[in-house]
Amino acid sequence: xxxxxxxxxxxxxxxxxxxxxxxxxxxxxxxxxxxxxxxxxxxxxxxxxxxxxxxxxxxxxxxxxxxxxxxxxxxxxxxxxxxxxxxxxxxxxxxxxxxxxxxxxxxxxxxxxxxxxxxxxxxxxxxxxxxxxxxxxxxxxxxxxxxxxxxxxxxxxxxxxxxxxxxxxxxxxxxxxxxxxxxxxxxxxxxxxxxxxxxxxxxxxxxxxxxxxxxxxxx
Amino acid sequence: xxxxxxxxxxxxxxxxxxxxxxxxxxxxxxxxxxxxxxxxxxxxxxxxxxxxxxxxxxxxxxxxxxxxxxxxxxxxxxxxxxxxxxxxxxxxxxxxxxxxxxxxxxxxxxxxxxxxxxxxxxxxxxxxxxxxxxxxxxxxxxxxxxxxxxxxxxxxxxxxxxxxxxxxxxxxxxxxxxxxxxxxxxxxxxxxxxxxxxxxxxxxxxxxxxxxxxxxxxxxxxxxxxxxxxxxxxxxxxxxxxxxxxxxxxxxxxxxxxxxxxxxxxxxxxxxxxxxxxxxxxxxxxxxxxxxxxxxxxxxxxxxxxxxxxxxxxxxxxxxxxxxxxxxxxxxxxxxxxxxxxxxxxxxxxxxxxxxxxxxxxxxxxxxxxxxxxxx
Numbered sequence: 001x002x003x004x005x006x007x008x009x010x011x012x013x014x015x016x017x018x019x020x021x022x023x024x025x026x027x028x029x030x031x032x033x034x035x036x037x038x039x040x041x042x043x044x045x046x047x048x049x050x051x052x053x054x055x056x057x058x059x060x061x062x063x064x065x066x067x068x069x070x071x072x073x074x075x076x077x078x079x080x081x082x083x084x085x086x087x088x089x090x091x092x093x094x095x096x097x098x099x100x101x102x103x104x105x106x107x108x109x110x111x112x113x114x115x116x117x118x119x120x121x122x123x124x125x126x127x128x129x130x131x132x133x134x135x136x137x138x139x140x141x142x143x144x145x146x147x148x149x150x151x152x153x154x155x156x157x158x159x160x161x162x163x164x165x166x167x168x169x170x171x172x173x174x175x176x177x178x179x180x181x182x183x184x185x186x187x188x189x190x191x192x193x194x195x196x197x198x199x200x201x202x203x204x205x206x207x208x209x210x211x212x213x214x215x216x217x218x219x
Numbered sequence: 220x221x222x223x224x225x226x227x228x229x230x231x232x233x234x235x236x237x238x239x240x241x242x243x244x245x246x247x248x249x250x251x252x253x254x255x256x257x258x259x260x261x262x263x264x265x266x267x268x269x270x271x272x273x274x275x276x277x278x279x280x281x282x283x284x285x286x287x288x289x290x291x292x293x294x295x296x297x298x299x300x301x302x303x304x305x306x307x308x309x310x311x312x313x314x315x316x317x318x319x320x321x322x323x324x325x326x327x328x329x330x331x332x333x334x335x336x337x338x339x340x341x342x343x344x345x346x347x348x349x350x351x352x353x354x355x356x357x358x359x360x361x362x363x364x365x366x367x368x369x370x371x372x373x374x375x376x377x378x379x380x381x382x383x384x385x386x387x388x389x390x391x392x393x394x395x396x397x398x399x400x401x402x403x404x405x406x407x408x409x410x411x412x413x414x415x416x417x418x419x420x421x422x423x424x425x426x427x428x429x430x431x432x433x434x435x436x437x438x439x440x441x442x443x444x445x446x447x448x449x450x451x452x453x454x455x456x457x458x459x460x461x462x463x464x465x466x467x468x469x470x471x472x473x474x475x476x477x478x479x480x481x482x483x484x485x486x487x488x489x490x491x492x493x494x495x496x497x498x499x500x501x502x503x504x505x506x507x508x509x510x511x512x513x514x515x516x517x518x519x520x521x522x523x524x525x526x527x528x529x530x531x532x533x534x535x536x537x538x539x540x541x542x543x544x545x546x547x548x549x550x551x552x553x554x555x556x557x558x559x560x561x562x563x564x565x566x567x568x569x570x571x572x573x574x575x576x577x578x579x580x581x582x583x584x585x586x587x588x589x590x591x592x593x594x595x
Contacts (some may be wrong), residue, residue, distance in 0.1 A: 116372070116456055191245070202369050214498070215538055216590040217392045218464050218564060 001136065002029040005082035010037055010048055016069030020048060022078060027063075029056065031088070035065050035073065048073065099183070099205065104133050106208040107148060107181060111136050113208060114179055114201045118144060128131045132163040136179075143173040152182030157193045164198075220284025221308040222256045224276065226318060226325065229261075229296040232274045233290075235447060236263035237413050238292035238419060239272045248332035252290040257283045258424040265290055270416045271336040272448045286314050286356035287328040290486055296323060337450050339434040341440040346380065346404025350431050350444075352426040355401070356387050357421035359548040359585055360398050364414035365391035372456040375411040380404070380435060388461050389414060389525045393539050395461055396548060408435035411458050416451035423449060464588060466564060469557035471530030475505050480508070481546050483522040487512045488539035490520045498592040499539040503558070504532035512539065519585045535561045536594045564588050 004027040010020040025047070026038040034050035037138040054067035065073040104123060111118040117139035125135035125145070134146035145167055147160035160178050167176045180189070183205055190200050224232075236252050244250045244267070253264040261278040264271065286307070296316065297305075303319035311330050316323040339345075357376070365373035378388045383405060388397045420442040424431045427444035434441040441450040484499060491497035491512040499512040508526040513519025521591040535558060546554065551569035559567050 113369075183440050204369065214593045215393055216562060216593055218390065218395060218588065219392055219459055 001031060001088045002085040003027075003082065004029070004042075004077075004080060006077045007079040007081075008037075008075050008077050010075045011072070012048055012050075012073045014069065018048065024081070027075060035063075036077075037075065100148055103148050103150070103181070103183070103203065103205065103208070103219070106205075107146065107203065108134055110208060111146075113203060114146060114181055117146075125167045127163050129162050129166055132160070132167070135173075143176045144179055145176055146179045146181055149180075149182040152180055152185035152189045152193075154186070154189045154192055156180060156182070157189050157196070157198065160193075160198060161196055173184060220254075220286055220310065220314075221282040221306075222261055222278045222280045223304055223306050224261060226297075226300050226302055226305050227402045228276045229278075230300065232261065232263050232276045233297045234294050235274045236265045236272045237290040237294045238295075238423070239265050239270045241267050242480070246330055246332070246334075248287060248334070250290055250549070251287040251328050251333060252293055252337045253285065253286045253287050253330065253333045256280045256307075264333070265333060266336055268334065268452075269413060270419060270449060270451045271334065272447075272449050276446065282308075284310070284416045285330045286311050286470060287330045287333050288314060288325055288330070292325065292534065296325075308518050313468050319344040324512070337452070339436060339439075339443075339448075339450065343434045343436045343441075344404070344406040344408055345432050345434040345443075346385070346402045346406045347432050348385065348400060349428050350384075350428050353431055354421040354425040355550075355586055356398050356400050357417050360387045360389045361414045361418050361421070362389075362544050362548065363391060363394050363396035363587070364389035371454050372411060372565050373452040373479070374457050375412055375458065376414050376417050377407045377409065377411050377458040377461075378433075378435070378440070380406045382407075385546050386456070390459060390464075393538065393590050394544075394545065395464060395586075397461065397465075397586045397588075399584040402433075406435065410435050410440045411454040411456070412440055412451060413454055416449070420449050420451070423447065438544070462559075464564070465586065466557075466559060466588075467565065469530075469559055469566070471503060471527050471528065471558045473508065473526050473556040473558070475508055475526040475556065476554055477546055477549060477552060479524050481543065483510050483524055484539060484543055486557045487520045487522050488543070490517045495582055497539075498536035498594055499542065500534055500536040500594065502534040503528050503533070533561065535565060537589060538592055539567070541589065545589055548587060549585060561591060562593065565588050 007022060007024050009022040012018045028036045033054055036046035036049040039047045050065045050073045054065050057064045061077050063075040108120045108123045110112050111120040118136045120134055120136050122135045124131040132145045133148040136144040136146055138144055145163055147156055149156040157180055160180055164176055164178045168174050180193045180198050181201040181203050183203060185200050185202055193200050240250060249267060255262040259277060259280060262273045262275040264273045284533055301319040306317040309315045311327045314325050314327050361377055363377055373391055376387055379386045384399050385402045386399045391410060432443040439450055439452055441448055486512045488499055497514050499510055502509040506525060506528060507523050509523045511521040545567045547567050549567050553570040555568045555570040556565055569585055
């Protein structure tokens, strides 16, 4: 990653033409060849840029970036204030927090948060169509399949319905009922779930985590 | 169908029945009010599948029949009717409503779509309570119920009838409100009634006045007010055994003017309200209760008022909204606060002074148990 802070102007020719008048900007040259000119506003979108693959030719006070499609970005450097380069780690990818996994772990430990008296039998219970998040038994001994989502949407209800249909065929499990658990449940998903006799359970992640609640509880 | 009714009675019956008609319904028929004309009476029924309302009034019937009319539309119409008799005629899909010189034609819905409403069994156990005492009981207790649908049992009010008394209790796990009431029946039974339905019944009973009849059955409870009836389904599940939560004994007891404490709390709580989990701290020491609250973003507030303190001085912090609800529910001029320590529940009770007349005895068995907040 090469970072250049410079007073510069730029012209782009390609699908359209644009010019940037002279100002102090940040020019980034990434390891894959992408070149981006950033102004001091906006979170992510450069004022001008050229995606890889391209060719950067550094001339005297002028950078020319060309690509096979015939696009051409010319950056005229009037004064360079900073020119540094760092080796960055290869990207590990954005990890959307593992809420579902954490919810599954927490609910496996505290199934009573879904329903009083519920006991967890197995996590990731295997069916022919894939694993259902939790297999539980209620106080009457009835099997309960629990599908856990961060946001409860119709897809999740469909998924649980398929598992339930398969599990019903297992003589050791049948009759099986379902609980659709999520931190929030979309109204359509709730309607669909309830029309199929699947109970919806909204779970509070913070409460499950036992995050310190300054409001003490009676029980 | 063809019937003729007095405007005031008709309007009251319609508005009474449509109380359960919600704005958003899952089944079109639930937006309707079923009007059944038979045997010299017009019966209006409506339901949201949780609570069912029914009212019956005497009318002149030329031709019996049933129609299902849109509830909101009908209640809007009757509210604007001129002062003249109301005539309903027509069949299920097109009903003519005439009042004075006004004529309306309303499209009915299929009568068969309206769900069969639960009715109390003839031989079900029932008891009578005074309407004002009942609505007061509900006002005191129901607010402690939870609104969190994640734990359905806590959204209900537990009613237990034993030996000529009925006990109502509700808790959201932060506080518990318990109230007893004498009732005129030797009925044993219990019911976990949705708080919302109970509040609806309390509203109806304060409108109706007199006395109301409670019918406790498996799966449902009915409230009868003369020709009117509300029936609600019950919440399934077991309510927490709250009697074991009520502490025995206390270290410190405080008697304080309720209205003064409410006012001071409301003032001090201005800096705490709106900020989740900002407590109000009460320090009981040397004949004074000092209230204080504050947070870094807004500022702080303090106020002191006199109190009769018996026992060691103590400081304890509460959620101001929960404390306020308890103070408001308690009702008497002076209240008694029983404390053990800063992390154990406090008990609020009415304080009956000899100077108050006997008329307040109906409030003497109210208990509001409130869990404190932890302050760092």
